[in-house]
Amino acid sequence: MPRKKEVVSGNFVKYDAVVLGSGPAGEGAAMKLAKSGKRVAIVDMREQLGGNCTHVGTIPSKALRQTVSSIIRYQRDPMFQKVGEWKQFTMKQVLRNAHKVIQLQVDTHSRFYDRNKIDIYHGRAYVQDKNTVMVFSADGITETLVFQQLVIATGSRPYRPDILDFNHPRVFDSDKILDLDFSIKKIIIYGAGVIGCEYASIFIGLDHKVDLINTQHKLLSYLDDEISDALSYHLREQGVLIRHNEQIDFLETFDDHVVMHTQSGKKIKADAILWCNGRSGNTDGLGLENVGLKPNSRGQLTVNEQYQTEVENIYAAGDVIGWPSLASAAYDQGRNAGGNMSGEEGLKPVTSIPTGIYTIPEISSIGKTEQQLTEEKIPYEVGQASFRHLARAQITGDTVGELKILFHRDTLEILGVHCFGNNAAEIIHIGQAVMNSPNNTIKYFVETTFNYPTMAEAYRVATLNGMNRLF
Ligand SMILES: Cc1cc2nc3c(=O)[nH]c(=O)nc-3n(C[C@H](O)[C@H](O)[C@H](O)COP(=O)(O)OP(=O)(O)OC[C@H]3O[C@@H](n4cnc5c(N)ncnc54)[C@H](O)[C@@H]3O)c2cc1C
């Protein structure tokens, strides 16, 4: 519903704060600013709110992954196998569910703006000076917004190297793959970061052949070694061909296939290539030179601990500031920026962030890895619980997985929790809550009664396993 705007003179509208981008960072900032009594506007060049997170990033990829998981679950359950026949699903079919979820998310989030009386402008924002933004809408209308404070939360987009022609129908990035409308049997996924690994799980789950090309020596090397090894093992077991330490030399494109040549002299043929190697911050064309802000070579902005840029009244949050480039962190960064802009004191920047990787099996972790603790010479012990021994996992059939707790052998303080297997991203939060409490000790898991049967039982099993190692 359009709201009455305060037109100051001529054609411009005045706000306390303007937020550029309606992804999680922009939303977090806008809501916080509005709740603090400020008159706020949000600008997004998409026709719908929600940012890349809702339209091309987190939400569609997770909805896709959920559908693929359901297909796998259905396939492996002998009871259902008798009822229906296994049939191959195309990407287009599984995308239907994702589109439904996107719309539900857009509706939910649009209501938040409405309820908080935040004005919405759809169009490309251009920063004219440190108090003015122009908004160019798709239908040719230009609005001028005058503000006291600005939040840049314009997010990121897939990095597109010059050597690839992304206009070719068989060359995809993680945005374009959501429009795949023809059948493929084999795909090359180039880049084995989080996006590459998640899409490898999706395509192998849909019974495609997958070549996952990793430019590094192992998958997601920042993870605990055991978890990274488990991911490699399970992806390979499902049929993904992982090639480590490879770099693209060039790509040949044909009407019905592509051939990738690697710098090591290999030739890999597939029906399509999905490029998942890196993202760039959305700062080009934003007019930042008009206020003296210079993004780095990846289009990212530098901020201080208050999420303030070098220009006093301009803040930035989310993917546009780089690490960790997660929706989870982006929302909190935005909220934090909004709090600082409203004069709240004592806010701490967002630093303790769990990892949640929605591969099959799912991966999640918080705190330090075994490699880090060993390097830091911290005397830790390990407690492990394998999912296959848990009643709940046996009931659901999700027996692939493990929970590993790393704790200080003298103080029993939890130093890290690492998990792979179904619902790992939820399970981790139990460990995170205890780690963040003033009484951080693994004893919590043996002194507290949990529901049974649950996956939370893994914490008790892992703790007892670890305590038995102490002497
Ligand atoms: C495939 C994929 C899967 C992911 N999965 C996860 C996950 O499971 N968990 C997780 O935590 N994170 C995940 N992420 C990362 C997550 O999506 C991002 O961290 C998050 O979207 C960043 O939010 P943001 O608010 O910074 O910006 P974005 O969500 O990128 O939104 C920015 C908005 O700004 C708009 N904009 C840009 N320039 C302008 C301009 N000049 N004028 C007006 N509007 C503009 C854009 O159109 C966009 O709508 C995933 C990302 C991808 C690509």
Ligand SMILES: NC(=O)c1ccc[n+]([C@@H]2O[C@H](COP(=O)([O-])OP(=O)(O)OC[C@H]3O[C@@H](n4cnc5c(N)ncnc54)[C@H](O)[C@@H]3O)[C@@H](O)[C@H]2O)c1
């Ligand atoms: N489940 C999740 O949490 C989840 C899922 C998907 C994506 N994400 C987020 O999305 C981001 C992107 O993931 P990804 O897998 O594409 O890549 P990545 O960030 O892991 O990077 C892959 C490679 O590309 C390089 N690179 C990155 N940006 C570049 C640029 N602009 N130019 C040149 N090289 C560049 C990196 O150095 C790296 O070698 C990650 O930061 C991740 O946190 C998170």
